[in-house]
Amino acid sequence: MTSATGRRRWLNLTPRRVVLLLIIGLGVWAIVTEPVEREQLLAWGEWLTAHPLTLVGLVVLQVVLFALALPGSALLWVVAPFLPFGLAVVVLVVGSVLGALAAWLVARWLGASARSRVASHPVYGLLSRNADPFTQCALRILPGFPHSVVNYAGGALALPLPGFLLAACIGLTLKWMLYVSAIHALLEAGDDAAGIDLLTLAPLLLLALFLVGGRWLARRLAARRGRREAGGG
Numbered sequence: 001m002t003s004a005t006g007r008r009r010w011l012n013l014t015p016r017r018v019v020l021l022l023i024i025g026l027g028v029w030a031i032v033t034e035p036v037e038r039e040q041l042l043a044w045g046e047w048l049t050a051h052p053l054t055l056v057g058l059v060v061l062q063v064v065l066f067a068l069a070l071p072g073s074a075l076l077w078v079v080a081p082f083l084p085f086g087l088a089v090v091v092l093v094v095g096s097v098l099g100a101l102a103a104w105l106v107a108r109w110l111g112a113s114a115r116s117r118v119a120s121h122p123v124y125g126l127l128s129r130n131a132d133p134f135t136q137c138a139l140r141i142l143p144g145f146p147h148s149v150v151n152y153a154g155g156a157l158a159l160p161l162p163g164f165l166l167a168a169c170i171g172l173t174l175k176w177m178l179y180v181s182a183i184h185a186l187l188e189a190g191d192d193a194a195g196i197d198l199l200t201l202a203p204l205l206l207l208a209l210f211l212v213g214g215r216w217l218a219r220r221l222a223a224r225r226g227r228r229e230a231g232g233g
Contacts, residue, residue: 055087059095066099067106069117069148076176080183092176093169100151100168107155115156121146124153133163140171147172 047054058079065072072095080088107115118124123139127150136159139150154164 055091058091059098062092062095063099063102066096066147066151067102069103069152071148072096072099073147076179076183080180085180085184088180089173089176092180093173096147096172096176097165097168100147100154100172101161101165103148103151104155104159104161104164107152108158111156118149118152118156121149121153123149124156127153127157127159131157131159133167136164136167137171140168141175 058075062072062075064070065075075095076092079091082088083091123146126135126139136150136154139145140147153159
């Protein structure tokens with residue numbers, strides 16, 4: 001019964017999920033088939049770099065999308081193919097971290113309404129029990145994880161803002177660095193590229209595992225030390 005319910009939940013394609021799947025599909029198709037000449041892509045990249053206001057607009061668009069719990073991560077396909085590695089990472093990190101802050105503030109302003117939107121998600125329960133920056137950072141790094149849920153849960157639970165922003169900055173920086181490098185690798189591979197290699201995403205999973213495992217180990221060691229001190233006393 002539980003597995004059937006889970007399958008129905010995955011098959012329940014809301015309009016937001018359909019739009020996100022279409023954007024991702026178009027991005028993969030564009031990279032694999034290269035409907036636009038490589039020289040034209042480079043020309044667009046130079047144009048974006050030469051106009052700082054365009055970069056500011058991309059950052060603002062990310063902030064708005066994340067604040068409204070919309071898929072702001074889809075702008076990865078707009079930024080990464082056209083900008084150099086470092087600049088693309090900076091644009092994505094600034095936009096997504098400011099977007100996380102905006103969503104946190106919106107959730108705090110909405111109060112019970114925001115809590116009702118995310119209370120049924122497992123992330124809400126996880127963060128209500130383990131809201132430390134290590135866990136938040138691990139959730140940010142995991143591939144395909146809904147940042148909007150983490151953002152709104154952070155605001156609904158009133159997680160401390162310094163730790164929230166620190167985890168968002170570290171996790172999203174690592175994530176965008178790997179994603180941008182993967183897209184650049186696909187562009188360089190040309191028509192032979194069939195998609196993002198699993199080996200490219202493996203470091204994200206491993207790092208998230210290390211963060212969660214390290215936090216779990218720290219808790220176990222602290223609990224053991226506490227029992228020893230209590231027994232000695």
